Amino acid sequence: MAEAKKGKDGKEEAPPVAPIIIKKIQGEEAGAHGGAWKIALADMMTAMMAFFLLMWLLGATSEAQRKSIADYFKPTPKSLVQMGQLAGSNGILGGRSILDPEGLPNAASQTSILDLEPPKMPEAQDGQGNGPDRDVGKGPDKDDGEGKGPSKETANATPGAKSAEQQDQENFDKLEQELRKRMQESSLLSSLQGQVTITRDREGLRIEVIDKADFSMFGSGGSRMLPRAQALIDEIAKSVASMPNKVKVTGHTDSVPFTGNQEARNNWTLSAERAEATRQLLERRGVKPERFSGIEGVADTEPFSPDKNDPRNRRISVTLKYQDK
Numbered sequence: 001m002a003e004a005k006k007g008k009d010g011k012e013e014a015p016p017v018a019p020i021i022i023k024k025i026q027g028e029e030a031g032a033h034g035g036a037w038k039i040a041l042a043d044m045m046t047a048m049m050a051f052f053l054l055m056w057l058l059g060a061t062s063e064a065q066r067k068s069i070a071d072y073f074k075p076t077p078k079s080l081v082q083m084g085q086l087a088g089s090n091g092i093l094g095g096r097s098i099l100d101p102e103g104l105p106n107a108a109s110q111t112s113i114l115d116l117e118p119p120k121m122p123e124a125q126d127g128q129g130n131g132p133d134r135d136v137g138k139g140p141d142k143d144d145g146e147g148k149g150p151s152k153e154t155a156n157a158t159p160g161a162k163s164a165e166q167q168d169q170e171n172f173d174k175l176e177q178e179l180r181k182r183m184q185e186s187s188l189l190s191s192l193q194g195q196v197t198i199t200r201d202r203e204g205l206r207i208e209v210i211d212k213a214d215f216s217m218f219g220s221g222g223s224r225m226l227p228r229a230q231a232l233i234d235e236i237a238k239s240v241a242s243m244p245n246k247v248k249v250t251g252h253t254d255s256v257p258f259t260g261n262q263e264a265r266n267n268w269t270l271s272a273e274r275a276e277a278t279r280q281l282l283e284r285r286g287v288k289p290e291r292f293s294g295i296e297g298v299a300d301t302e303p304f305s306p307d308k309n310d311p312r313n314r315r316i317s318v319t320l321k322y323q324d325k
Contacts, residue, residue: 164323168245172205172320175239179207182235189232196232204245204321207236210304211314218314221258223273225281233278236318237285243320246293247282250317251275255300255308272297278316293321 058066162170176198183189183196195215197208209217209232217229225233240247251271258266275295283289303313 168204168322171243171245172200175205175243175320179235179239182238183232186231186235188228189235192228192232201319203248203319205319207318207320208304209233209236209316209318211311213311216311216314217316218274218277221270223270223277225277230281233281234285237282237287240282240318240320241286241288245291245320245323247287247291248293248317248319248321249275249279249282249295250319251278251295251297252302252304252313252315252317253299254311254313255303267299268297270297271299274316278318282318 057069061069179196179198180193183193192215195210195212197206197210199206199208209229211217215228216226218225251274253267253271253274255267258270272295275297279292279295283292300308300313304310304315305312307313
């Protein structure tokens with residue numbers, strides 16, 4: 001047994017007490033708390049960016065643009081367009097990225113996706129379903145459920161038959177070419193090419209012979225046609241005689257007051273007399289009488305020029321009417 005130590009004062013000292021050490025054992029910590037927090041932070045930042053982008057779009061676009069964007073993401077009925085047709089080169093953007101400037105509808109002037117037009121339904125191609133303007137499952141001549149079959153025109157059509165409209169277009173084109181060619185080849189009429197106009201209107205093909213300062217169809221105040229004008233009407237008659245269309249002749253005058261007995265004759269009667277003189281010449285040159293649908297004199301009510309005294313307002317119109325009119 002160890003002897004007790006004595007101090008300087010001769011007293012015995014107590015033996016030293018051993019220190020008490022307490023160890024607390026805790027669970028093992030993961031290194032730097034793991035990487036899960038990084039994923040959570042990234043998700044939160046992505047959500048915040050999407051939120052601010054949405055707020056920016058709402059503030060920077062008009063109501064119409066917002067509706068266009070909403071329509072772009074609206075589901076399309078499967079009965080009209082299959083989802084497979086919206087992708088690739090057949091899709092709405094033609095295979096381009098939505099951010100590609102060349103993929104925008106108006107590439108030359110459109111620089112922002114905010115100006116993107118609402119998408120349109122793709123047109124149907126042969127063998128790939130029906131387009132937006134055709135009822136699904138219905139052909140052009142199928143019964144539509146209301147007891148209606150093919151149209152009468154379709155049922156009565158025969159191979160190679162042409163409609164009256166097609167015949168008129170071909171005949172009018174041929175007449176215009178032939179008349180202008182004959183005028184070019186004629187030494188007497190080549191200088192009058194500028195006095196003949198050929199136009200299409202709601203009634204048919206209109207051929208107008210127009211006066212000018214050094215050319216008149218009739219003598220002043222009279223209805224007797226002058227030789228050069230007769231030669232011109234002869235050429236018109238050659239082209240018109242073989243056609244099936246009805247013919248209308250219209251006389252026009254300028255606004256110069258009619259001289260002479262005002263009670264008996266005026267610009268109205270003068271224009272009608274000149275129209276009748278033209279009709280008679282056309283008939284003598286081969287146009288059958290039953291083809292004339294009428295003559296009329298309109299005086300100066302339909303001027304060629306705003307200047308009422310312009311000599312070009314004096315003219316004769318020969319109209320070949322459409323066959324279905």
